[in-house]
Amino acid sequence: MKSLAELAAIKEKMQNKVVLREGSSETRVVVGMATCGIAAGARPVLNAFVEEVGAQGLAGNIMVTQTGCIGICQYEPVVEVYEAGKEKITYVKMTPEKAKEVVEKHLKGGKVIDEYTISNV
Amino acid sequence: MKELSLNILDIAKNSVKAGADTVYVTLTETDDTFTMQISDNGCGMKPDFLRTVTDPFSTTRTTRKVGMGIPFLKLAAEQTGGSFSIESKHESDYPGDHGTVTTAVFNKNSIDFTPLGDIVSSVTTLIQGSPDIRWIFSHTSPDNEVSLDTQELKEVLGDVPLDNLEVILWIKGYLEEAYENC
Numbered sequence: 647m648k649s650l651a652e653l654a655a656i657k658e659k660m661q662n663k664v665v666l667r668e669g670s671s672e673t674r675v676v677v678g679m680a681t682c683g684i685a686a687g688a689r690p691v692l693n694a695f696v697e698e699v700g701a702q703g704l705a706g707n708i709m710v711t712q713t714g715c716i717g718i719c720q721y722e723p724v725v726e727v728y729e730a731g732k733e734k735i736t737y738v739k740m741t742p743e744k745a746k747e748v749v750e751k752h753l754k755g756g757k758v759i760d761e762y763t764i765s766n767v
Numbered sequence: 768m769k770e771l772s773l774n775i776l777d778i779a780k781n782s783v784k785a786g787a788d789t790v791y792v793t794l795t796e797t798d799d800t801f802t803m804q805i806s807d808n809g810c811g812m813k814p815d816f817l818r819t820v821t822d823p824f825s826t827t828r829t830t831r832k833v834g835m836g837i838p839f840l841k842l843a844a845e846q847t848g849g850s851f852s853i854e855s856k857h858e859s860d861y862p863g864d865h866g867t868v869t870t871a872v873f874n875k876n877s878i879d880f881t882p883l884g885d886i887v888s889s890v891t892t893l894i895q896g897s898p899d900i901r902w903i904f905s906h907t908s909p910d911n912e913v914s915l916d917t918q919e920l921k922e923v924l925g926d927v928p929l930d931n932l933e934v935i936l937w938i939k940g941y942l943e944e945a946y947e948n949c
């Protein structure tokens with residue numbers, strides 16, 4: 647059974663690192679979670695980003711956040727990537743599989759996946 | 768919505784938008800009914816506005832964008848032969864005691880009843896998105912009870928935020944185990 651002792655251990659571990667709080671990240675991944683986004687499948691897309699960013703060891707520099715209406719219902723689930731000094735990239739009609747790919751190729755590898763962006767639909 | 772847990776996520780997000788600092792997500796089942804109640808201490812709504820929210824098409828659409836979340840939930844509940852209600856106290860009328868309670872009752876035996884689906888994922892999504900809110904989740908049915916109060920986790924975690932990845936994964940594992948042991 648998961649115990650609070652385990653949680654206390656996580657706290658110990660984190661306190662020994664510099665805990666990065668909101669705003670300190672260079673890169674932000676923003677998932678649209680209005681009603682239309684949720685209905686179109688935004689929840690598993692968000693979770694895929696959170697877990698894959700962690701699995702790739704990027705959790706310290708990349709912040710995954712949620713927002714409401716992005717204004718383009720027909721393209722949901724929509725994900726925006728903001729990187730310091732670069733133009734915003736908007737990925738559309740996302741799936742958890744595409745999310746993993748974006749983490750690997752774009753966030754980790756630095757290469758935007760053009761075919762998933764809004765300019766390509 | 769394909770899963771009831773998605774409606775729950777969506778309605779609880781209204782409480783986030785309303786600036787609540789405490790949100791109860793309470794699921795109560797009997798053999799025949801499933802009741803979801805989301806209760807918050809956010810800004811609340813005035814009575815006239817509240818009427819337009821539950822029945823958006825009865826009013827002129829010019830005043831604001833028509834929200835779909837509440838009408839979706841109301842329809843989903845009523846289609847099963849269940850019921851829907853929303854009560855709200857706006858902060859200007861009730862400065863010390865404002866907030867909103869949204870309740871939907873479903874008839875589990877109806878062919879139109881949508882299964883709950885991945886509720887663990889909805890709860891972790893809410894916590895990840897709004898780690899500073901106190902989330903009080905409980906799910907009771909005749910043969911099980913699963914509950915989580917983020918205040919208790921915060922007492923252990925101190926400065927470590929609830930949206931820390933390892934914390935989120937711990938919460939996910941904790942809830943999954945609690946459901947398995949039911």
Ligand SMILES: Nc1ncnc2c1ncn2[C@@H]1O[C@H](COP(=O)(O)OP(=O)(O)OP(=O)(O)O)[C@@H](O)[C@H]1O
Binds near residue numbers: 810811866
């Ligand atoms: N818990 C709440 N506290 C305060 N206001 C609320 C609450 N729930 C709903 N509202 C008000 O009712 C409106 C309609 O809610 P609804 O969920 O139907 O649509 P929405 O959130 O505006 O948009 P969406 O279609 O993305 O859900 C909200 O915009 C908000 O003004």
Ligand code: FES
Binds near residue numbers: 683714
């Ligand atoms: S309501 Fe769909 S993107 Fe805003």
Ligand SMILES: [Mg+2]
Binds near residue numbers: 681777778836837
């Ligand atoms: Mg809503």
